Amino acid sequence: MYLSRIEVDLNNRQRIKDLTHLGAYHNWVENSFPEEIQNNSHKRHLWRLDPLSGKQYLLILSENRPDIKLLSRYGVPETALTKPYDHFLDSLAEGQRMRFRLTANPTYSVYQGEGKRSKVYPHVTIEQQRKWLLKKADAAGFQIVSQKSEAIEDIDNLAFDIVHRDRPVLHRKAEKGRTIHISRVTFEGVLQIKNIDVFRQVLISGLGREKAFGMGLMTVIPIE
Missing domain, CATH: 3.30.70.1200 (Crispr-associated protein; domain 1)
Structure with a gap:
């Protein structure tokens, strides 16, 4: 890598x-x-x-x-x-605390009935977007650290925050005369690795949807 x-x-x-x-x-x-x-x-x-x-x-x-x-x-x-x-990925270990940055597309699916494809909608509020990451964290091999942080607005005693939100243009469909936007959210904070194999794969494969369009990449820096 x-x-x-x-x-x-x-x-x-x-x-x-x-x-x-x-x-x-x-x-x-x-x-x-x-x-x-x-x-x-x-x-x-x-x-x-x-x-x-x-x-x-x-x-x-x-x-x-x-x-x-x-x-x-x-x-x-x-x-x-x-x-x-690869050397950095191999150096990671369970229990490590890391500062992280993640740009993602927080979404949820709504069941449309048997035989129909579920519809995907973006989470739009800060609370929804924060809960999305917390829900993803457990299955992604990490947890958000519970601690106070001078550098991060810690509204729920968890050391992470949303530092940027916007709706950039995904692409333009000229033939239909309309522009398609996508929800983009950047998180920063402190996490602890709980399952190194799963977490390492998340770093490699990304988290969430729309990875081809600048979403899902998480980078981490060890806390000394």
Whole structure:
């Protein structure tokens, strides 16, 4: 596995005009792996957009190393970085406490009757979105730490918070003249690993829906 990062060139209007929806970012990510395209062996690439100090970074977790030249297409020159991730994944252990960041698409399904596909709806309130993550955590091999945190608004004695919520454009269906949006929520906080095998797989495979469009990637940093 490889973790890659590049600063998005927001100041280059000629380039950034292509990135008006998440589908365009998805294409950028996919096209950064030309060997997979040539060999018809497409892998899942988790990615997300991280704002930091007025800048925006594209973060990608992938099985193969991306082509740096293609990854740099919409990036600030000389800012693309790729590093092996397997050693870090192997170093994780049950009981460890980690600071985490997760961008996800919290949703729920409503049964429509026998033989019919369930309908999926987004959670819209902060309370619903927080409960979504707490429900996911147990099956994902971790738990949110119960503690006070000076850095996090701890409204329910759990050390995590929603730091960003929006509804970016997923893609445009020009033929129907409408724009499709998607719910995007970024969580930050402190977790403890309960089942290392399950948790490691979640880091690799992502959490929740719409992973092709910048959702599901969780990154963690050990607390010393």
